[in-house]
Each structure stands twice: as structure tokens, then as C-alpha cells.
Amino acid sequence: LTRPDMNYLEPDLFQYSDTQGTRSFREEIAKFLTDYARAPKALNPEHITVMNGCCAVFATLSTVLCDPGVNNFQKLLFTEGFTNILAASLLVIGLCLSFVCVSSYQLFFFQGIRVRALILINPHNPLGDIYPAQLLKECLEFAHRYELHVIMDEIYMLSVYDDTTFTSVLSLDCLPDPERTHFMWGFSKDFGMSGIRVAVLYTRNHDIQKAVNQLAVFHSCPGPVQHVLSQFLRDRDWLDNVFFPTNKKRLKEAQNVLVDGLADVGIPVLKSLGGLYVWADFRKFLRSQTFEAELELWQKLLDKKLLISPGKAFECYEPGWFRLVFSDSVDKIYLCIQRLEQTLHSFVAEPVTNNTASTADALCNPEKDSSGKPSNPPGEGVSQLKNVLIY
Amino acid sequence: LTRPDMNYLEPDLFQYSDTQGTRSFREEIAKFLTDYARAPKALNPEHITVMNGCCAVFATLSTVLCDPGVNNFQKLLFTEGFTNILAASLLVIGLCLSFVCVSSYQLFFFQGIRVRALILINPHNPLGDIYPAQLLKECLEFAHRYELHVIMDEIYMLSVYDDTTFTSVLSLDCLPDPERTHFMWGFSKDFGMSGIRVAVLYTRNHDIQKAVNQLAVFHSCPGPVQHVLSQFLRDRDWLDNVFFPTNKKRLKEAQNVLVDGLADVGIPVLKSLGGLYVWADFRKFLRSQTFEAELELWQKLLDKKLLISPGKAFECYEPGWFRLVFSDSVDKIYLCIQRLEQTLHSFVAEPVTNNTASTADALCNPEKDSSGKPSNPPGEGVSQLKNVLIY
Numbered sequence: 183l184t185r186p187d188m189n190y191l192e193p194d195l196f197q198y199s200d201t202q203g204t205r206s207f208r209e210e211i212a213k214f215l216t217d218y219a220r221a222p223k224a225l226n227p228e229h230i231t232v233m234n235g236c237c238a239v240f241a242t243l244s245t246v247l248c249d250p251g252v253n254n255f256q257k258l259l260f261t262e263g264f265t266n267i268l269a270a271s272l273l274v275i276g277l278c279l280s281f282v283c284v285s286s287y288q289l290f291f292f293q294g295i296r297v298r299a300l301i302l303i304n305p306h307n308p309l310g311d312i313y314p315a316q317l318l319k320e321c322l323e324f325a326h327r328y329e330l331h332v333i334m335d336e337i338y339m340l341s342v343y344d345d346t347t348f349t350s351v352l353s354l355d356c357l358p359d360p361e362r363t364h365f366m367w368g369f370s371k372d373f374g375m376s377g378i379r380v381a382v383l384y385t386r387n388h389d390i391q392k393a394v395n396q397l398a399v400f401h402s403c404p405g406p407v408q409h410v411l412s413q414f415l416r417d418r419d420w421l422d423n424v425f426f427p428t429n430k431k432r433l434k435e436a437q438n439v440l441v442d443g444l445a446d447v448g449i450p451v452l453k454s455l456g457g458l459y460v461w462a463d464f465r466k467f468l469r470s471q472t473f474e475a476e477l478e479l480w481q482k483l484l485d486k487k488l489l490i491s492p493g494k495a496f497e498c499y500e501p502g503w504f505r506l507v508f509s510d511s512v513d514k515i516y517l518c519i520q521r522l523e524q525t526l527h528s529f530v531a532e533p534v535t536n537n538t539a540s541t542a543d544a545l546c547n548p549e550k551d552s553s554g555k556p557s558n559p560p561g562e563g564v565s566q567l568k569n570v571l572i573y
Numbered sequence: 574l575t576r577p578d579m580n581y582l583e584p585d586l587f588q589y590s591d592t593q594g595t596r597s598f599r600e601e602i603a604k605f606l607t608d609y610a611r612a613p614k615a616l617n618p619e620h621i622t623v624m625n626g627c628c629a630v631f632a633t634l635s636t637v638l639c640d641p642g643v644n645n646f647q648k649l650l651f652t653e654g655f656t657n658i659l660a661a662s663l664l665v666i667g668l669c670l671s672f673v674c675v676s677s678y679q680l681f682f683f684q685g686i687r688v689r690a691l692i693l694i695n696p697h698n699p700l701g702d703i704y705p706a707q708l709l710k711e712c713l714e715f716a717h718r719y720e721l722h723v724i725m726d727e728i729y730m731l732s733v734y735d736d737t738t739f740t741s742v743l744s745l746d747c748l749p750d751p752e753r754t755h756f757m758w759g760f761s762k763d764f765g766m767s768g769i770r771v772a773v774l775y776t777r778n779h780d781i782q783k784a785v786n787q788l789a790v791f792h793s794c795p796g797p798v799q800h801v802l803s804q805f806l807r808d809r810d811w812l813d814n815v816f817f818p819t820n821k822k823r824l825k826e827a828q829n830v831l832v833d834g835l836a837d838v839g840i841p842v843l844k845s846l847g848g849l850y851v852w853a854d855f856r857k858f859l860r861s862q863t864f865e866a867e868l869e870l871w872q873k874l875l876d877k878k879l880l881i882s883p884g885k886a887f888e889c890y891e892p893g894w895f896r897l898v899f900s901d902s903v904d905k906i907y908l909c910i911q912r913l914e915q916t917l918h919s920f921v922a923e924p925v926t927n928n929t930a931s932t933a934d935a936l937c938n939p940e941k942d943s944s945g946k947p948s949n950p951p952g953e954g955v956s957q958l959k960n961v962l963i964y
Contacts, residue, residue, distance in 0.1 A: 196768040234625055234770075238791045377587040377796035379625075400629045401791060404798050405768035 195405035201398040203232025203382070207408040210415045211382055215367065218340060219350035229386055231394050232408065234379040236337055238401035239366045243383070246393040247298050247331055299331040300324075305338040305348070308461050308496050308505035310454025312342065315349040319358075322351070326358035334365045337381070340372035340426065342456040343434050352384070361387045369411065371458060374429070374509065379403065380411060433458065436508040436515055443519030444506075447526065451506075458509035465502030467526055469534055476501040479529065486525045488518060586796035592789040594623025594773070598799040601806045602773055606758065608809075609731060610741035620777055622785050623799065625770040627728055629792035630757045634774070637784040638689050638722055690722040691715075696729040696739070699852050699887050699896035701845025703733065706740040710749075713742070717749035725756045728772070731763035731817065733847040734825050743775070752778045760802065762849060765820070765900065770794065771802060824849065827899040827906055834910030835897075838917065842897075849900035856893030858917055860925055867892040870920065877916045879909060 195204075202208070208227035216225045233239050302321055304313045313321070325332045334351040342348045350365075357363050368381030380403050385391050415421075437460065441451055444462055451460040468475040473494050480492045493503035508515060593599070599618035607616045624630050693712060695704045704712070716723045725742040733739045741756075748754050759772030771794050776782050806812075828851065832842055835853055842851040859866040864885050871883045884894035899906060 194768075196766045198767045234793060234795075235791075241791045375587045376589045377585075379793050379795045400626075400632045402625060402770050404625075404770045404795060407795050407798065 191406050191409060195409050197405070199405050199408075201402050202395045203230060203398075203403065204405060204408045204412075207232060207412045210412040214415045215352060215382075215384065219336070219352040219367075221350075221352045222355050225352065225384065226386075229384050229391065231383045231385075231391060231398055232403055233381055233383065233398055233401040234403050235370065235401075236335065236366055236368050236381040239368075239381050239383045240333075242394050242397045242401065243299075243333060243364065243390075245397060246390055297328075297330060299333055301333045301335060303335045303337075304351075305336075305342060305456025307338065307457055308459060308491070308493075309452060310457040310459060310461060311452075312346055312348055312455045315347075315354075318349055318351065319354070322354075322358045322363065325362065329362070331362045331364065332359070334363065336365060336367050337371050338457045339367055341430075341433065341458055343430065343437065344455065346455045348456065364390070373414075378407060378411070380407065433509060436510065436512055439512050439515045440506060440508040440519070443515065444522075447519065447523050459505045459507045462504050462506055463502065464504050465500075467530060468502045471501055473501045480504070482529050483522070483525055486521050488521050488525065582797050582800060586800050588796070590796050590799075592793050593786045594621060594789075594794065595796060595799045595803075598623060598803045601803040605806045606743060606773075606775065610727070610743040610758075612741075612743045613746050616743065616775065617777075620775050620782065622774045622776075622782060622789055623794055624772055624774065624789055624792040625794050626761065626792075627726065627757055627759050627772040630759075630772050630774045631724075633785050633788045633792065634690075634724060634755065634781075636788060637781055688719075688721060690724055692724045692726060694726045694728075695742075696727075696733060696847025698729065698848055699850055699882070700843060701848040701850060701852060702843075703737055703739055703846045706738075706745075709740055709742065710745070713745075713749045713754065716753065720753070722753045722755065723750075725754065727756060727758050728762050729848045730758055732821075732824065732849055734821065734828065735846065737846045739847065755781070764805075769798060769802070771798065824900060827901065827903055830903050830906045831897060831899040831910070834906065835913075838910065838914050850896045850898045853895050853897055854893065855895050856891075858921060859893045862892055864892045871895070873920050874913070874916055877912050879912050879916065 203211075205227065208230045211230055211232070212225040212227040215221065216223075231239075233242065300321065302313065302318075304318070305311065306313070322332060324330075332351075336350055336352075339348065339350060351357070351363060352365055363385075364387070365384040366381060367384075369378050370376035370381070383391075383394060385394075437454070441460060444451055444460075448466070449462050449464060451462040454460050464476075464479060465471065467479060469478065476492050476494055480490070483490060490507075491505040493501065493505075496505070506518075594602075596618065599621045602621055602623070603616040603618040606612065607614075622630075624633065691712065693704065693709075695709070696702065697704070713723060715721075723742075727741055727743075730739065730741060742748070742754060743756055754776075755778070756775040757772060758775075760769050761767035761772070774782075774785060776785075828845070832851060835842055835851070839857070840853050840855060842853040845851050855867075855870060856862065858870055860869065867883050867885055871881070874881060881898075882896040884892065884896075887896070897909075
């Protein structure tokens with residue numbers, strides 16, 4: 183972005199342009215996604231709509247796919263912010279994780295709720311899991327069977343570690359229902375540019391795209407921004423040899439520092455393969471195994487300027503899980519660990535006022551568990567979150 | 574924008590920021606509007622929300638002010654695009670021109686339609702009129718009487734010619750209903766930067782602003798764009814001594830070339846004091862005084878690559894009026910006049926196929942009318958648009 187030729191802007195870029203996104207930007211995005219998502223054949227720039235962020239893409243798709251004024255989709259969302267954001271647009275889309283797909287769908291069906299779409303976030307947010315190719319295909323077939331649209335949110339597509347194989351929906355040779363499969367990606371996560379407000383929708387469904395393009399006038403991106411990002415995507419040498427290796431190295435280092443630091447404080451985390459966060463088990467520090475206790479702990483941490491996301495925000499059904507973002511400088515992560523240790527120490531040492539079960543000894547005697555399962559909180563049975571790998 | 578210091582961007586600008594707009598940008602906008610709209614006291618940056626264009630501001634206000642899923646407002650819009658754009662967002666806001674305010678309101682009232690807001694575009698689009706201070710106050714009092722919100726769209730605020738006195742709603746000492754008076758402005762027109770996608774809402778109504786700020790996440794502006802525009806607004810010396818004088822001089826020159834050229838072709842235009850367009854009377858060239866004939870003429874001009882806006886797009890109730898934008902190079906305006914003359918000449922010379930009334934002699938013998946009233950089309954009585962000054 184600091185190269186001198188980045189600063190030359192044609193006057194046309196300051197005028198109204200195609201609300202779908204400028205042709206040249208869509209061409210660059212198509213080439214970029216073809217290569218980085220490993221599409222079997224070149225993606226078509228005409229199937230791309232550029233908008234100002236994935237929130238805008240979600241809001242527009244919800245308007246296009248749902249009947250106006252009706253909450254068609256059950257609120258079952260696993261990404262912080264989605265719930266509030268989509269509720270604000272008056273329509274809420276249901277996210278069914280693979281293992282709850284069928285049961286959730288049947289539940290909604292019997293409740294008379296018309297489910298229209300399945301949102302899959304891959305890599306998963308907040309778990310950091312990656313959908314294996316086979317599971318991804320099963321999800322797509324499930325959706326096809328029930329005539330559901332699939333909204334594939336792959337915004338963390340290139341934030342994947344440890345040489346993990348990531349299967350983008352764009353890389354599949356044959357989709358069960360291509361007309362109902364929609365892909366989205368943006369610059370916020372993989373390029374660390376959430377402030378630039380650019381995301382894209384890729385859909386082969388002509389009718390949906392036509393409707394989305396009509397609404398895109400409310401969510402358009404500045405011409406100069408589209409131009410600068412086109413140049414950015416075009417510089418493959420820099421992306422492949424400088425940006426992505428450096429970015430991945432730094433993120434991996436930050437992740438290690440956080441995971442090790444949490445382990446020292448006695449907090450296990452799920453094995454995460456992608457995303458910019460870890461999903462951590464604070465259950466042993468809750469005063470009771472309730473969401474009220476989770477909120478109490480969250481508030482205590484926030485008072486010490488530690489902003490982490492409680493599981494409740496992701497509709498997690500078990501209290502005590504938190505998402506911690508590590509895409510920051512290592513210094514700040516060390517500071518975070520230090521504050522976390524101090525805060526948890528004083529928190530468990532505080533006299534319990536409204537609760538009978540004391541966890542005052544939790545920090546002093548964290549359970550050591552090397553079995554590969556999450557350690558269980560005091561006074562609690564086994565975790566309801568099964569089969570999860572932890573560090 | 575080409576100054577070297579414009580290119581230095583702090584990393585924070587690339588991260589998520591306040592969805593209301595960055596604090597520093599809102600401060601610059603507040604100072605700018607205080608001075609250029611001649612506010613009696615400094616505007617408060619906290620009352621400003623930054624969004625990606627006035628369309629987004631309108632869409633958000635319609636969502637906030639109206640009940641979901643209901644067309645609360647009658648479609649009575651006078652700006653091209655508004656109709657489509659707001660219809661697309663499922664809610665349509667009514668614009669009442671001053672002279673139709675009371676009758677329209679009563680009409681809607683008796684039809685059981687709940688009108689919530691009055692949109693005033695000042696300078697007017699497409700007429701180019703400016704609301705005198707007294708009329709503006711009467712409109713505000715009318716709205717107050719009926720408990721209507723007023724949405725003041727002053728996007729052409731600084732595109733005013735001939736030393737005309739323009740009264741911004743922000744300049745009024747005492748508003749009849751400040752909690753229901755909302756102002757909007759943007760960079761698209763006065764700075765000729767429609768492609769930068771930045772507009773602002775100024776409202777003192779805390780509840781409305783709170784709701785708008787929630788929705789602003791779908792319409793946010795890139796941090797780097799807000800930063801560059803802040804610097805732009807801060808450079809008062811350049812704005813006052815270079816940009817605005819040059820811009821106004823060029824626009825006035827372009828307007829003169831267009832108005833004179835149209836007069837030579839026999840097309841009178843309304844006396845326009847603001848905006849980037851003139852409202853022109855093509856009635857004598859219609860094959861019949863119908864909107865079908867207006868559309869036919871529009872299509873004929875479009876075939877010759879002359880894109881002008883038919884009155885029907887602004888819900889004009891008399892066929893034959895067109896809006897012509899002059900904010901372009903003088904060369905292109907001369908080319909426009911030349912093509913217009915050729916196209917109209919061949920159009921009126923064509924044999925009429927589906928219409929009995931021939932206007933073939935209209936161009937050859939354009940009516941000369943120096944009375945200050947629009948000339949009347951052949952076979953038609955007096956114009957329904959009364960009391961309009963023409964060049």
C-alpha cells in the first residue's frame with residue numbers, strides 16, 4: 183500500500199460506477215479466488231458482487247432469501263456479533279453446525295418454521311475447526327435434500343496453520359446444488375484489513391445475484407479502494423513470498439504464545455487449525471456452571487481491560503467457554519496472559535457472596551489433564567462438548 | 574488528494590472502528606458544516622453518523638422511522654433513482670413539495686396511510702429551485718403540526734450559483750421540532766466525488782441516532798477514506814481559494830453553455846439556482862402529450878447516446894420535461910447539444926406511425942416565446958407547471 187504507483191487514481195474512480203463492483207476489481211478477485219481457493223476452472227467475474235463487508239453480504243442475502251418482516255430462520259448462530267447484527271436487519275438466518283443439521287431442521291420443521299438457508303463458516307468461528315472435504319460434501323447434500331440455500335462463509339480461508347488441508351467450496355468439482363450454493367469472502371481477516379470494508383459474494387444464481395446487485399447500491403465500496411485492492415491482489419510475487427509467509431509465521435507464533443500462556447494458567451484450549459482465535463475452557467473458574475457465572479467472569483475480566491468473547495455470545499450451550507483472539511503483537515499477548523493470571527487469581531480468592539460452591543482453590547490447584555480431553559470443572563461431571571482435541 | 578501527506582495511513586485505520594464514523598472525521602465534518610452551512614453555534618460531532626452514501630442514509634432512516642414490512646409512505650418522489658432505490662429497501666418515503674404538502678398529507682390521511690416524514694431536497698432536485706428561508710420555516714412548522722419527521726437532504730448545498738442566498742436548515746436559530754428534524758449531506762455532489770461513497774446524517778434525536786448507529790455497520794466507510802477526507806476538509810485555504818471558486822466557475826460556465834445551446838434548439842429551461850442540472854421543456858417534441866411519447870423520445874435520445882432523465886422518473890405529472898446534468902466538460906456539452914439537435918431534427922421528420930398528431934414541423938418552427946412563461950406545445954393548452962421562471 184505504500185508503493186508510489188498505489189497513489190495514482192484515475193478521475194473515473196471518483197464517479198459512480200457499477201454497483202456490483204468495478205469490472206477490473208471483479209476480474210482480479212476472480213483470478214485471486216480461482217488460484218487461492220483452488221477452483222477447478224476459472225471463476226467468472228460476472229458472478230461476483232463487491233460489498234462493504236460480510237455483514238452487508240449477510241444482510242442482503244437475508245433480505246433476498248427471506249420473506250420481508252418475518253423471522254424465517256431460527257436464531258442459532260455461532261459467531262459473535264452475527265446474532266445482533268442480523269437481528270438488527272429484522273431477519274435472522276439459522277446456522278446449523280454439521281452435527282446438529284438434521285435434528286435442528288426437523289425441530290424447526292415441526293415448529294412450523296421455514297428454514298431457507300444453512301450458513302457454514304469454514305474455518306469455523308469460534309471453534310477454529312476445519313470442515314474435512316467429506317463432511318463439507320455431506321452438508322451440501324443435506325442442504326440439497328431439503329432445498330436449503332448454503333451460504334459458505336470462508337472469510338478465514340487463508341488463515342489456516344500447520345499445513346492443514348483446507349477445502350474451499352469453490353474447489354469442489356461438482357456441487358450438489360450449484361444454484362443454491364453461495365460463497366463469501368473478504369479482506370478483513372486474511373489480509374487483516376477489517377477497516378477497509380470490502381467483501382465479496384460469489385453466486386451462480388442469476389436471480390439472486392440480480393436482486394443482490396439492486397441492493398448493493400446501499401453497500402457499495404469506494405472506487406479508489408477497489409482500485410488499490412486490485413493492485414494489491416495483482417502483486418502475486420509479494421503475496422506469495424512476503425505477505426502470506428510472514429503473516430502466517432507471526433500468527434502461528436502469536437497462537438503458540440497464547441496457548442502456552444493459557445496452559446500455564448491452567449486453561450485448556452481446543453486444537454484450532456484455522457481462524458485468528460482459540461476456544462478456551464474457563465469452566466473451572468466459574469462460580470457456578472451457569473451463564474450468569476460466565477457473564478460475571480467476563481465482566482470481571484473486562485474491568486481489567488481484557489476483552490474476550492463469552493460462549494453465550496456464540497450460543498454455546500455449555501457455560502464457561504470463551505473465544506480469545508491472538509492476531510495481535512506478541513507483547514500484547516504476554517500482557518494479556520499476565521493480566522488474566524492476576525485477575526483470575528484475585529477472582530477465585532474473592533469471598534463468594536451469592537453462591538454456595540466455592541472455587542477459591544481452582545487457580546491454586548489447576549487440574550492437570552494429559553488425556554487429550556478437556557479437564558472437568560470442580561463439582562461438575564464430564565463436559566458436554568465431546569470429542570474435542572485440546573492442546 | 575495528490576499531496577504526499579495524504580498517503581500516510583496509520584495502521585489503526587485498517588482496523589474496525591466506530592461504526593458511527595471515526596471521531597476525528599466527525600469532528601472535521603462538524604467544523605466544516607458549522608462554517609459552510611452557517612450554523613449559529615458549533616455542531617456537535619456526536620450527532621453525526623457517517624455512512625456510505627445518501628442512499629444508505631435514506632434506507633436506514635426508512636428502516637428506523639417506519640414499521641417493518643409496511644409501505645408507510647406514499648411514493649411521491651422527485652429525484653431519479655429514489656423511487657427504485659427506496660422501493661428496493663421495501664419501504665418508500667414520501668416527498669411532499671411545499672405546494673403539495675397539505676393536500677398530499679390530507680389525501681394520505683383519508684386513505685388511511687400513515688405518513689411519518691417529509692423529505693425536502695434543498696436545492697431542489699430536479700428543479701434546481703432553492704427554498705427561501707420563509708418557505709423552509711413554513712414547511713418545518715407544517716411538519717411539526719402533523720408530528721412528521723423532516724429529512725432535509727442538502728446534498729447540493731454548496732452547488733449554488735449567482736450569489737443566491739441559500740438557507741440551510743442547520744443555520745436556523747430555532748427549529749420548530751429539533752428532535753424530528755434530520756439533516757443529510759455528502760461528498761458526491763458538492764465535491765464531485767460520488768465514487769467515494771461518503772455521506773453524513775446529522776440528528777439531535779438520541780433514539781433515532783442510536784438505532785441508525787446500530788444499522789450503520791452495514792453501511793460503514795473505510796477508515797483510510799475517512800482519514801483522507803478529514804485532511805481534505807481541513808485544508809480551508811485550498812477549499813476557499815482554489816476548489817470552490819474554480820468549481821463554481823466551471824459549473825456556471827457549463828450551465829451557460831447548456832442553457833444557451835438548448836435555447837438555440839428551441840428548448841426552454843427553468844431558471845435554476847442550484848444543483849448540477851437544468852429542468853428542460855421538451856413538450857413541443859412529443860408526438861402526443863403522454864408519458865408514452867415522453868418515453869419514446871427518451872429512448873430515441875438514448876439510442877444516440879444522449880442519457881437525460883425523463884420527468885416520469887421524478888413523478889412529474891406533466892409529460893415532456895427532462896433533467897439534463899451539466900457537471901461535465903464544456904466539450905461534452907457542445908457535443909450533447911449537437912447530437913440533440915440532430916436527433917430531434919430526424920425525430921420530428923420521421924413519419925408518425927402510431928399517432929395522429931404530427932409534430933414534424935416543431936423543430937423547423939420552434940415557437941419563440943419571450944414572455945417568461947414556458948412555451949406551449951402544439952395542440953396543447955397552457956402548461957400545468959405554473960409560475961416558473963425560465964431563461
